Amino acid sequence: MPQPDAARLASLSQEAARALARYEDQLGRLSSVKERAQRLQILLTATQTLEDLPLCDVLALNRRTLEHLFEACSDFIMRPLSIAGGREAALIYLDGLVDSKRLDDLALKALLYDAFPLAGSEPGPAPLSQTLEKRVVAVSQVRSASTVREVADAVLHGNAALLIDGEPTALLLDVSSFEHRSVDEPQNEAVIRGPREGLVESLRVNTALIRRRLRTPELKLDPVRAGHLSRTEIVVAYIRGIAPDVLVQEVKRRLTRIRIDAVIDSAYVEELIEDDPYSPFPQVLATERPDIVAANLLEGRVAVLVDGSSFALVVPITLWSLMQASEDYYERYFIGSALRLLRYLFALIALTVPAFYIAVTTFHHEMIPSALLLTLAATREGIPFPSIVEILMMEISFEALREAGVRLPKTVGAAVTIVGALIIGQAAVQAGIVSAPVIIVVALTGIASFTFPRFNLGIAVRLLRFPLMFLAGVLGLYGLILGILVITIHLAGLRSLGIPYLSPVAPLSVGELADVVVRPPIWARGFRPRLTGYPNPRRQPPRVKSGPESWEEGEPSPGAAPAEGAAP
């Protein structure tokens, strides 16, 4: 806690004492002398508790309070003004958070020139701040505040606060503007076909990106604050009428429950609202794509947007929705379905193939076709390590290689990858340290682990294959099955915001299985997921399949239209 020095304290206490004496009515609320003393105490000791003060109508006092609050903040700017016939005022803002051009043109100029002739000194029915708000300040968002906390908060969010002598309220002018990245294609979720807009670090831009996809007043963007130092603005986005109210309430409850000093990224929020903090599986979908957010909102899910993070969180999710790529819906559904099946196959490969290789080559030789066993035996001849050591070495090297490639600059990363691949792949085999089939297994699992459309799910699976490899090395296929059972049991018990992680498979819902196994055509997706979209189950009217006959029913066919137009 910063300790103000004695001299400043003394002067502050003098002014405070004067103020308290002058405004007995305000202090009249303090019923006892003791309470009055407490207030004084608060005022004099703690910088943090300065915020708890109400504004008073002595500008000098308010200025002092805020100056102390923002002590040693080089971006804190207090601009003294004289407005409306000589009333003292001060404009307070943080440099860099406000658009100084707008501030100058719309607020400062207006206050200095336009407001000067106002007979502010005239005693009127309305205080000067109201007149200013209505007639002078050309800023669209204006609020008034009556506590130091509100003022400080607004200033920290890029507002400019106008304090006027003689009025216990401040005018908060929203001229916030700060540099943000332009909307461009998300690097980690690239698509071949589909929108190339990605979320950015600015909350307002993100909400706009989503609103532009769902232009309905039913799209609600509920604000929540979290982090007692960062005071991060969080928005809970949902479509009223589609997302269940209980779900929205639960999300908000969990967000308000967050007790943390600062929310740096939405990942902080993710960890603080998930159901099972010990699970390796992601229970929240983090995406940079506004189209994914919009599509999920339409399924009755809730999105959490965090200011300063380009990743939106979508809850609740299932394992299957993490296996779906947005591109599934942008390609024709045959291709989307085929890709989806391919992804499931490779998910299984990524999880089990190294363990399966270990189990089969060290315990169950009879399971390998004869010719393959001979080839395996021939390649393994002269390899000094047991299979499990061999695989572990290569898998760990591969993970290291991948990690090195991720962190390095792009140009160097490619070089590292090539060198690593050469050393690990070619040289290790030729030196007789590792057998060639192991390279194939490691490469296959490596490729397979990159087919996960969601990076965080891929990481979970990559991690889980190591315990499976140990189990397979100790207990063979029995161990592998044991491990898979444990994972399955864990998944079956896992919930995301109360929705079973494996639904609609584990609590079976036959009608919804189509969207799990394949990618149904758009015209066949009649219903929203039952567990999240039940308030408004139907997506679209039945029979929306296209085809020549659908033209004949209602509107005239496109071919007939010009003929009709030519008739009159």
Added chain:
Amino acid sequence: MMGAAAAPCSPSLLRRWLLGGLVACLAAVCAGCWDRIEVTELAIISGVALDQAGPQSVRMTVSIVAPTRVRTPGSGAGEASPSPDVVISAEGRTVVDAAVALQAKTGRRLFWGHIEVILVGEALARQGLAPVFDFFARHRQPRLRTLVAVVPGDASDVLATMAVIEPSTAAAVTRLAELHPAALITLKDFLADRLEQGREAVVPVIRVASRGAAQPGTLQISPDKEPDPPPSVQRDPLQPELVGLAVFRGDRVVGYLDWSESVALLWVRGQSIVSSVTVPLGSTDQHVSLTIVRSATEMRPRFEGDRIVMEMRLFGEHDLIEDTAGVDTDSPRVVKLIEQELAEAISQSVRRAIAKLQKEFRSDAFGFGAAVRRADPARWRELSARWDTVFPDVVVELEVQTFIRRVGLTSRSMGTPRPQLLTDDELERRVMGR
């Protein structure tokens, strides 16, 4: 350190979890990988040959694939590497006894999971195979899909031959059998036949093909030219050859059938056949050849007092694949005649097989007993005890129906007409005249 858990103070949840994790890890580590066997610690047996070594002893010969000698792609092929097989034999009182002796000669653990073929020498096969096959049916490693074959003479000779096309001799035998599905009789088939009442087992016969006579005439070295390098092509090497079927009574071999009889036998047994027959037309030396595309059998016993009459109907669909007589295969009349000739040829070989089995071997490999059992279980219960004496007197009423479905791509109507060696009328006269 374990005392911490037993201490009276109740451990916190975290400590309990940690302890649980520790126990799990230690259990895994202590149990370790004790039964882990790397591929390189195995002696992979590809084929087994069993022979009679003495009055009470078995000689087991195994061919082990040496991985170091397996030619892998990319390991610099080109030079003819030696066969990867290593053939080792040992004797013992029983199969396992011999296997123990074999293990003593082998540095690596013998692995039975990839045996492709079990060859049994004739002498041992005539003694009975039940005690020999017990190990292969009981132990978990050998597969029931292993091919079984009888070798007239010494079975180990077959394993000792050099594989020419296939990587190992055992593989060569298997491919040979797979090519003739008739001969693809596995350990499981053999055991199933042994278990079925009223049907004896059959097993293919494999022997070492005799080396073709050295043919000096094929290599013509003219004195003017440089002497050509000796041909690197191996000509008529010693290799396994499939010759027919061995017929069992119980678990003992009682005799052999040649190929045409074997095909007939398998046809009657209802097993799928892939085979071609060459049939002389009208007792001339002009032939047509046909392949069997589809075959079916109907067998129904009829009881006339003590006599059992077996009504046997064989159906076959054929493709004509060769015609040396130049008959008019476009003509339905000629096709009908060929079908007749074919039916006659088939029924002849079936009758030959029946005669051999009934009179010579007294082995019901056709499954007449099984047909009786299915048709009249009560009568079978009464007959089964003395079936060996009843079987040779079963009367067979044979009817063979053959259909030629396709006559090939050429016909008399296209290309230059060939001299017709056998006119249609002549053919008809000869076929119908018999």
